[in-house]
Amino acid sequence: MSKKISKNKSAISKKITELQPEMENSEGQLLTTNHGLLINDNQNSLKAGERGATLLEDFILREKITHFDHERIPERIVHARGTAAHGIFELYKPLGKYTKAKFLNDVSAKTPVFVRFSTVAGSRGSSDLARDVRGFSVKFYTEEGNYDLVGNNMPVFFIQDAIKFPDLIHAVKPEPHNEIPQAASAHDTFWDFISLMPESMHMIMWVMSDRAIPRSLRMMEGFGVHTFQLINAEGKSHFVKFHWKPLLGIHSVCWDEAQKISGKDPDFHRRDLFEAIENGAFPEFELGVQIIPEKDEHKFDFDLLDPTKLIPEELVPVERIGKMTLNRNPDNFFAETEQVAFHPGHLVPGIDFTNDPLLQGRLFSYTDTQLSRLGSSNFHEIPINRPVVPVHNNQRDGHMRQMINQGTTSYEPNTIRGGCPFQAKAAEGGFTSHTERIDANKIRGRSRSFFDHFSQATLFFNSLSEAEQSHLINALRFELGKVERVEIRQRILGLLNQVDKTLAASVATGLGLQVPKQPEAPMNHSIPADGDEKKFQPVKVKQSIERSEALSMANTNKNTIKTRMIAILVADGVDDNSLSDVQSSLLAEGAQVKIIAPHLGAIKSSKGKAIKVDQSFLTAASVLFDAVFIPSGNKSVQALLAEADAIHFINEAYKHCKAVGAEGEGIELLHASYIGDAKDKGNSKYKTLPGVVVDKSPKDFIKAIAQHRFWEREKMPQVPA
C-alpha cells in the first residue's frame, strides 16, 4: 500500500491567517444576521407601537443579545492576563547532530510562530506591572505539526512536583473570603505556603528580584525551565535546556515605578509590544540551547530533573541556534490571544520529555484545562490552534466540530477505506517516544537529589549586583511587610537565613524583627503523614561556582536605545535648533520621542514654527518614559516653570534613576527641581550626578539612555517624588 503524506511546504511560510478561510473582511459589505439575512434596522427593536413593549418575535434582537450574553469564556486559571504576537523563527545552523526535528535542521525555513506573554497570578483585567513571573509561550507551526515551548521568564519554578501546583496557586491567588489582593503575592496565604515550602527559595529569589518587573516584554529572557531531550536520527538522546535571549538586552523598572505604572497605564506592557510591532521595531529573541550528553546526567551538583535548579552558563554554555522575530500583531485579541491553547505535550519528532515530575503533571493539565476553557475537544480546530499541515485521524464529532469528515469509516485498521489514514513509520516522520529503561518500585516519593533547596538560591543572590541585591531586599521587606501574621514573617526569615545571613538580617531590620536562631523544626512541613522527618530535611551541596554572570541584569547589553521612549518637555517659544538637534539624534538611534507640553494640539517654536504636541502633562507621566530632556528657549522654560507637573516629572525621572538631559535655559527647570545638592550653585551641582546630562551633545545623552538606569543614585540623597 502506498502511503504518501501530503506536505504543504510552501504554505508553511505563508501567513497563518492566509490559510484560514474564516478571516472576515466586511469592507463594503451589508450587515447580516448570523444566518445571512440582510438587516434593515440595527437601531430599533421590534415593538408594539412606537412607545410599546418589545415583541418576543424580534428574532434579530434575540440573536444579537444571546450572542452577547455568551461572549465570555472562562479566563485561564493561571496566566489569565496576556498579550501575543505573530512572527517567524529562523535557524542559524542545523542541529542534526542532536535532533531530527525538521525545523531545527532547515536553515532556509521561516517557521511561523505565535507567542503569548502573560502574568501568572492576576485576572484578565489586572495590571501588567504586577510583581510576578511572566509566561513566555511559543507555538511553532512546523511542517511536522505544532511544537509548543511553554516557558517562563525565570529559569526555575516554586515547586518540584505537580501535585503541589493547585496549593501554590490557591495560596497566591486573592484570598478566598474577600478576593483581595488582586495580582499580588504580598499577602498572608502566599507567604504562609512559601514559609512551609523550602524548595521554593530559589524561585523566591527570582520573583523578588527585578526580573519580576520587566521594562518590556521585549526585554526579558525566556526559559523552557524543565530539562527536555533532543533525539537525533540515530535515536541518540541529549538533554537540553531552552533559553530565549532578547537582542535589546534584559531590563527592568523599579518597584515604586511599577506600582505607579499600574495606575497610570495598566496596559503598559501590552501597549509597548503592540506599538513596537506597529512601528516596525520588531522584537527579536535568539533561541539558545544548553546541551548535555546523556552520560553526564549525574555530573552536576543538582539533579537535572529538578525544576528548582538551573544549569549555570559557566558549566554549560548557551549556544544560540536561531532567531525569532515578532513581526505582526494579532488581528483580533479574542480569536487569537484568548483562544490560543498551548501544551508542553505538543511535540514534534526529535524532541522529548524527561521525568521531571513537574513537567509530567503539566502533560495532563493543559488539554484538560482547554476542555473547560474552550468548551470542546475540538479546540484544535480554532484557527490559531490549527497546524499548518493537514490533520487526518478517526476522531469525530463533538461540540462545534468544523471538519466535515467524508467516507464510511472512522476506525483503524480498516479495509473499507483501503486502510486510510495510515500510521507513519519513523522514517516517514512518525513520532516515537525515546526508549528509556525503567526498573523501579511504584512509590510516592522524591529523590534525595532534590533536597538541596538553598545552594542555588545563594548562587543567585551572590551573582546580583549591589543595586539588584538591595532591590531584592526591599521587595522582601515590602511583601512581608504586607503579611499580617508575624509568625509567617518569622518563618520566612528562618528560610532566608539559610540562603544568606546578611540578606536575612537586612530583611529582618526592615520588619523590626530578629532572625530566628534556628529555622522552625521540622523545616519541611510538607512531608507525608507517615514520612520520616529526617529524610525530608534539606541538604546543602557545595556548588562548583559561587557566582554566575548571566544571572545579573547588570551584565546585559547596554549599547542601544532602540525603541526607548524619550519625553521632551516644551512650551511655546522652545528653541528650534535645541529641539530638532536632540529629536533627530534620538530618532536616528531608533528611539521614540514624544513632545510633552502644557496643552495638546500644537505649540509655537521661537521661530514661529508649529510643533505637534503628543501628550499634555495631564495624559503623560514620567513613569511611562525611559528618559527626559528639556531643550533651551527662555519663554518655553518660563512657561514650564509654572507647571508643577513638569517639575514633578523631572524629580520622578531622577528618583527612578533615568537619564535626565537639559540644555541652555532648559537647565533652569532642573534648578527648580530637587536634583543636585542645594548648597552648590549653577550647573556645577549636576557635574557629579550620574546620568544627568547638562549642556552636552545629544551623543552624551544617548549614551546615558543606553545605560538604562543609574542605580548608584539610590545611594545618594533622595528627592521626594
Ligand code: HDE
Ligand atoms: Fe502552566 N498552566 N502549569 N506552567 N503555564 C497553564 O494552561 C500547570 C508551569 C505556563 O499563554 C494552564 O492553557 C501545572 C511551569 C505558561 O496560554 C494550566 C503546572 C511553567 C502558561 C497550567 C504548571 C508554566 C501556563 C492555564 C505544574 C513554566 C500560559 C491555562 C505541574 C515552564 C499559556 C492553560 C498561555 C498555563 C498548568 C507549571 C508555564 C492550568 C499543573 C513550570 C507560560 O493548564
